[in-house]
Amino acid sequence: MSENNNQKSRREFLLSGLLASAAVAGCSDDNDNPFVTEENVAPSGEKVKLLSVNGEVIEVDKAFLKPVPNLPKLSNQEERKGIPGKKFVMVIDLSRCKNLRKCQEACNHMHHVHPGQNWIKILSMQDGENTAPYWQPTTCMHCDEPPCVKVCPVDATFKRQDGIVLIDANRCIGCRFCMAACPYSTRVFNWEEPKLPKEVEEQPYSCETSLPQKKGTVSKCDFCPDMTRQGKLPHCVTACPNGVFMFGDMNEDTVSNGAETFRFSDLIRDKAGYRLMEDLGTRPSVYYLPPVNRNFPYESGLENSDEHRKS
């Protein structure tokens, strides 16, 4: 794989994300119509091409574009639909993981996960008696045949068209059938009232941020759709210093860990990528690259392991 190619596809990936957010920013807010000339804005003469809601390419003076710090709020219906045209996928390279747990830290911090619980679990795995142990970060698999969605009685957990499996904590009745059904044990439950900072507590609930979490409902790794909507990578991907996580769009056949970008199909082919528990037929959206030619020995991760620390 040539370096050039990588760089190019990464640019494309980021660019498409930026364009998408710019389009959303440009057309969605009625009160602050960006096309209305404000008194203090002078046209710069530099035009920017944008896609209108009708699908037409329009030209707008750059000076009229305003940065939108927060994307407009989405309706529950839109959140359930997902980002059109996308099929998110994650690749986890086991040869790069040394159980640093930066992914877990960032994830817990950003999602205000209850202390003691984790959405990302870094497991010490050993497949057979004489096989080599390795570290395996485990997120929600965002299965294409999700067992959790199958069993949910109220459509509180659902599969979006962009491949993400989300939870609507405003609808969840807390029966925990999904937790029993998930073979990857990825789901956690809010057994008590979550202790959240005031500003998080006050923000309106969104399935995409999974915040604020609610007592008596299930939560789990959500692939950070609030970030992807802004064309950004999930928190675990950016937090990992070793580039273990690669995230991207299957339709673009591109995954990136922020520093490097790969063609997804090449990566999976060249490094013999696989999915967990393929035989269950759940068809996960998370792929693993086997722990060969490792960057770190398994033992280097032991210092971060709770089990090791205890003994």
Add this chain to the structure above:
Amino acid sequence: MNTENLKISTVENLITTPPKSKAKSDEIIRDLLPQKFGRQGMIWVAVLTAICCVGAFAYYRQLKHGLVVTNMRDYVSWGIYISNFVFFVAISLVGSLITAIFRLSNVKWSTPLTRIAEIIAVSAIVFASLIIIVDMGRPERLLNLFLHGRIQSPILWDVIVIGTYFFISVLLLYFPLLPDFKILIRFKEKTGKKLNRLYRFQGSFWKGTKEQFKISDKSINILCITIIPVAFCIHTVTSWLFATTYRPGWDSTNFGAYFISGAFLVGAGGVVVAMYMFRRAYRLEKYITDMHFEKMGRMVVLLAFLYLYFNINEYLIPAFKMKKMEAHHLTELFAGEYAPLFWFTIFIGMILPVIILLFKKGRKPKPAFIAGVMVVVGAWFKRYLIVTPTLLNPLLPMQNVPENFKHYFPSWEEWAIAMGSLSGALLLITLFARIYPIIPIHETIEEQNKTDEKISLVE
């Protein structure tokens, strides 16, 4: 069936009864009319009410603080609430066994047991529904099941079939009560003013005409036929709550039949226990005779063997292969942390009752009662073993979790609520027997007349 002719004759009997059989039916009525609680009865009701109150307080705490008051955590996400629910659903199946299956197969001796079985079924179903609401993290969103219900989810199937079973069971309890209401109203001075108002409200339209008997008989027959598939559904669907997952110990095609056979066993055991208690409390030796214990004892033996058969299929066949996923789960049961409980349920819940009841002396009321208690207690713990150990054997290893995630022993709130629900069910049965005749009066008189007729024919 020749019941119709008989019914007509009974109706006529009430008008022009020969003195001998009238005296007999009066005696039956006197024996079977609901009786006021004695001293023991009062204590029994008080104790049950007290346990219920403790359970209610525990539930108040759970509502206030969340499910954190339980000892369930992310791995053991279902605990004794769910195993208690399965137990209730299981024991409720007996209503269909004694009432419907026996009735349709023309078993006559079970007549005095039908109402006992049916009230066990109804109260168990009521508390099964309550305990499942207790288990919910968001009970106030119960209506979401109807507003956003997904028919693809086994929980919805359970809601539908349990609801249906509840209504059929209530009707099966109510229709045979109608002729009894007439008798109860007739004996106003014995039943009391307040209760009479209730009887009149529920059954004053019943005049005991030929036409009414015809409709009632037909309805009961239809209900008896429909309740059998519905009964099979409630427990099969309940087993599917587990069998539709991938977890070792649950991922089994044997589960439906395994659950149903177990349900009939615990139901039959429960009826034996109830028979003994009612017989003692209300001095019903003339109506619930040794013969009934003899027959129900045989029934329990048959059902225990059936359940044992499915247990062998459920545990020994996976144990023969010892697949990696199953191996840990099975060794935990056979020789590990859960071994004492596992062998307790096998021996106390199945083998020992069989040994007791295989002997003629063992089928006398007292030993049969003891065997029945064993069956019921064993069955309760059996449900616990079906739910919990599996959840402690997830497919991916349990690592880096707080220590209390790795074990499960119910908190006092869970025990209080579970015991409160069991007491509640017993209380419901007790109060029912206080208000209504626990042995169908009309049907007993009818049977009595029938035997008298036979005797007179022989003479």
